Amino acid sequence: MPASFGNLLFITLGCAKNEVDTDRMRSLLTAAGYGEVTDVAQADAVLINTCSFLASATSESIECTLGLADEIAQGVRGCPIVMCGCVPSRYGSDLPETLPEVRAFVRTDEEDGIVAVVDGILGVTRAEPAFIPRVKRTVEGSVAYLKISDGCNRFCSFCAIPYIRGRYSSREASSILAEAAELLEGGVRELVLIGQDTGIWGNDFDAETPGPRTLAELLRAVAEVARPFGAWVRVLYLQPEGMTDELIATLRDVPEVLPYIDIPIQHCAARVLKEMNRTGSAAEFEALFDRLRREIPGMVIRSTALVGFPTETDEEFEELMGFLDRVGFDYTSVFAYSQEDGTRAARMEGQVDEETKIERAQAAQDLAEALGFAATASHVGERAQVIIDGIDETDEGPELIGHAWFQAPDSDGAVHLDATEACVGDIVEVEFTDSFCYELIGHVVG
Ligand code: SF4
Structure with missing residues (x-):
């Protein structure tokens, strides 16, 4: 237009x-x-x-x-x-x-x-109201984020999101599925389902709401839409309590749904979690991650850790470090606690001093990178499906940049290929020959 x-x-x-x-x-x-x-x-x-x-x-x-x-x-x-x-x-x-x-x-x-x-x-005046498009999105490239909910009801004591985005509200399945179809028809080959807390999608529907009513049911329905296009379906931002038997079966059994999950734990010490207004403990989390890896072949796990929360002791920080080391997430984001206006944690006694927060964040980041780089290197010698996202100009000339199914776009690193091997938007089979940091180098084998 x-x-x-x-x-x-x-x-x-x-x-x-x-x-x-x-x-x-x-x-x-x-x-x-x-x-x-x-x-x-x-x-x-x-x-x-x-x-x-x-x-x-x-x-x-x-x-x-x-x-x-x-x-x-x-x-x-x-x-x-x-x-x-x-x-x-x-x-x-x-x-x-x-x-x-x-x-x-x-x-x-x-x-x-x-x-x-x-x-x-x-100063624009219109004779008729502006046209409201049926296609709601203008996505360039092979990946599209698909928002399934907005807001959050959890009120973690450090987080301002519930005050910014309001109460949790699930988007209706019919609207999500229609947008998924539009995106796929427009060339998208990976749908990434997002929300502040995807695991409770559907909990706020009333008894009359038709169609899928749980995240697992929604993923199966989106997978059906994605199947004719050979597209991938990924889900991010799931709280540990949201991992149900039904969802584990879906991640394991539905080929379009990638065996990849982003579960922010924030901490593992039960006392700190309670102060954060969160639930769980190191033992519960370890049992969950063991189960996911045992029951779902190739399971990839991303998580988030928050260090320097008010009253966090040296021992509790070390407990978190030991936990991260034992569990060995494929990818971990580390945040230093930030005192946010209007939140309960901002008013707590026992704020950790800035220097200690920075030291703890650096130590946790170093550990996360050591574990993440090793997880990336473990793919060298393997073959996996890769979506080609674009072309990059390097000192040695152009190269293709893509991401494997086990790398969430925009956050987990990329795959680098010779520029002649494929076209942007292709999904190709790649053998990985080398790695550096979170990046993989490979060549197309099919
Ligand atoms: S950290 Fe996540 S789950 Fe907790 S209140 Fe914020 S958005 Fe909600």
Whole structure:
């Protein structure tokens, strides 16, 4: 569609959930007659979709906004900035005074009305309402994130997400399956199901809600849609309690559903978990991960550890290190605790000093990398399916970049291949010949 009303620059900060939200706004605005540009000098307005998960992410969002405002101020044309997403959701009424550089603030629950906001800013009047597209997404490439829920009810004591994104709300299966079909018809070959807490998907449906009602049932239904396309289905962000017998059977038995799971544990010491308002213990988690590896061939596990939580003792930190070492996750993200406004943990006595937090985070990160690099190296000599994501220019010339089924896109490293071996978007069988850090080198064998 021609850009009748102006050109927009989209900037997305933060996680995959924000990318999905930006896709949706881009799709609505494109259908309404706006064009997209990649340079602020050509933009009539800029949309920044912000992250506020941590204080550092909020600062980055604000710095990015101020940097843009500065760039725009130095140019010859005025260009309004629209701030969307988590920062407006978290700090709403404080923002207009703090950030006069921003023309409009759009909370996450207001994003479906983005066309009216941009129309208003750019003075666009319409004889008829803007067209609402059937296709909700504008994904380039072979991988698409598919949001199955929003919000969270868990209220972990360190986390601001429930205050930013609101209560947990499962998206209806019919809408998820329709979007999955649209994405696959558009060329997507991997669907990554995301939400703040995917394991409880469907718990908030009432008795009359038709169709799948649990995550396992939903995965089976998405797999059926993906089957004719030879596509993969992956699920991320599942809390340990969400791992049911039915879900284990689905990960094991449904070929399209990858035997890969992202289960953030955050800690393993029962006392710390209780203070975090989470459940579980080292023994329970170890039993779960042993079972997953025993019952599901090739099972790949990613997790997250949070260190330096208020009152965490040296002994409890060492307990976590011992646990990580014993379990040996394939991939582990490590975070140092950050005191977030409005959360219970921010008000707790016994905050750990910054130096100790940084030391603990560095030690845990070193261990996570040692284990993760070894897990990556263990694939050398094996063969596996790889999706080709793109071409990269290196000092030695162009090379193909892809990801194997055991690597979640954007987070777990990549596979590097000779540029002549396949085309972007192909799914090919690759034999791995070498590794470095989380990266694998290989060649196509089928
Ligand atoms: S499960 Fe806990 S850490 Fe995750 S989004 Fe919900 S409250 Fe935050």
